[in-house]
Amino acid sequence: MARRLHLIAVLTAAVVGLACTVEPPGSDPFSSTAPSPAVSSTVPGEQEDGTMTEEEFQGDLEGAIDVAERYWTAQFDASGSSFTPIRRVIPYQSAGEVSCAGEPLPANNAVYCSAGDFIAYDVDWAVVVFRRIGDAFLFYFLGHEYAHGVQVRLGESFRFTVQQELQADCMAGAYIGDSVRARALNLQDGDLDELRAGLEAVGDDPDQPWFAPGSHGSAEQRTRAFFNGYENSLSACDL
Numbered sequence: 001m002a003r004r005l006h007l008i009a010v011l012t013a014a015v016v017g018l019a020c021t022v023e024p025p026g027s028d029p030f031s032s033t034a035p036s037p038a039v040s041s042t043v044p045g046e047q048e049d050g051t052m053t054e055e056e057f058q059g060d061l062e063g064a065i066d067v068a069e070r071y072w073t074a075q076f077d078a079s080g081s082s083f084t085p086i087r088r089v090i091p092y093q094s095a096g097e098v099s100c101a102g103e104p105l106p107a108n109n110a111v112y113c114s115a116g117d118f119i120a121y122d123v124d125w126a127v128v129v130f131r132r133i134g135d136a137f138l139f140y141f142l143g144h145e146y147a148h149g150v151q152v153r154l155g156e157s158f159r160f161t162v163q164q165e166l167q168a169d170c171m172a173g174a175y176i177g178d179s180v181r182a183r184a185l186n187l188q189d190g191d192l193d194e195l196r197a198g199l200e201a202v203g204d205d206p207d208q209p210w211f212a213p214g215s216h217g218s219a220e221q222r223t224r225a226f227f228n229g230y231e232n233s234l235s236a237c238d239l
Contacts, residue, residue, distance in 0.1 A: 057130050057138075064142040065089055067184050071175050072150055075234065086149040087116070089142075091123035110141050112148035119145045139185070140195075143172035154239060165216040166225040169199075170237035173229025192230075199223040 069085045076083035096104035098120045100113035110121040121141070129137050147168035158164040179185040203219025204210075216222065228236040 054127060057127050060130075061089070061138050061142070064138045067139075067179055068142060068146045068175060070184070071179055072146070084153070086112075086119060086146060088118040090118055090120040091126075092120055093122070093124055110145055112145040114149070114152045117149065117152075119149070121145075139176060140172060143175045144168050147171035147175070156239070160211055160215070161213050162210050162215040162217050162221075166221055167237055167239075169217070169222050169225040170229035171234065171239075173226035174232075174234045174237060175229075177230035178233055196223055196227070199226055 073083045073085075090098055092098040092105065095107040098105050100111060100120070101115035105111055105120055107122050108125045110119065110126070112119050119142070126137070126141075145168075148164075150171065151164065151168065156164075156167070158167075176185065180187055199222050200219040202216075203222050204215055204217060206218070208215055210217075217225065
């Protein structure tokens with residue numbers, strides 16, 4: 001499959017109320033005997049959830065990357081294939097600081113770049129959103145962008161951008177749902193309702209043609225895709 005630039009505009013407002021925590025290193029969260037970790041409390045909207053420092057942000061981001069790598073390694077192993085993790089996750093602070101295939105990346109964004117096999121994100125924007133809604137934002141945006149890297153590894157091809165994006169939403173849902181079932185992540189009561197509300201908020205504008213380059217899907221489509229993956233795992237994602 002030809003390599004392509006995947007420029008993904010994600011989550012510019014409060015998105016989810018999912019309280020995700022990572023199983024401690026050295027454990028096997030994909031074993032049914034793994035203990036359930038403690039969870040942090042998340043309050044959606046303008047309030048902050050107590051995860052305030054950049055050090056906490058970095059720790060949670062590293063945890064989200066670790067869970068994604070372990071999840072996809074396990075999925076590829078189960079199918080008899082080997083998995084190579086995405087090469088780098090790169091923070092940047094200003095538009096144009098990082099480029100993908102010669103195209104400068106904008107501010108307030110997160111991207112998977114197939115040309116360099118990396119995820120890049122505006123760290124100042126991400127920290128602000130993290131402080132408002134907590135670590136769930138990291139797990140969602142990391143899961144969605146990581147899914148694009150997996151699509152490239154699987155040789156998936158799409159006629160329309162919206163097909164690619166909805167599949168990535170489904171894969172992000174499977175990554176979170178399967179990790180919850182494996183006790184690599186944990187949820188609090190009400191988190192799924194808050195997640196649903198966040199997904200509805202990031203749907204395309206009603207006037208956006210579904211076939212236009214860059215379309216991600218309506219609120220209904222994105223919500224349905226994510227929760228199909230969350231509830232039914234990767235079998236729902238047309239892989």
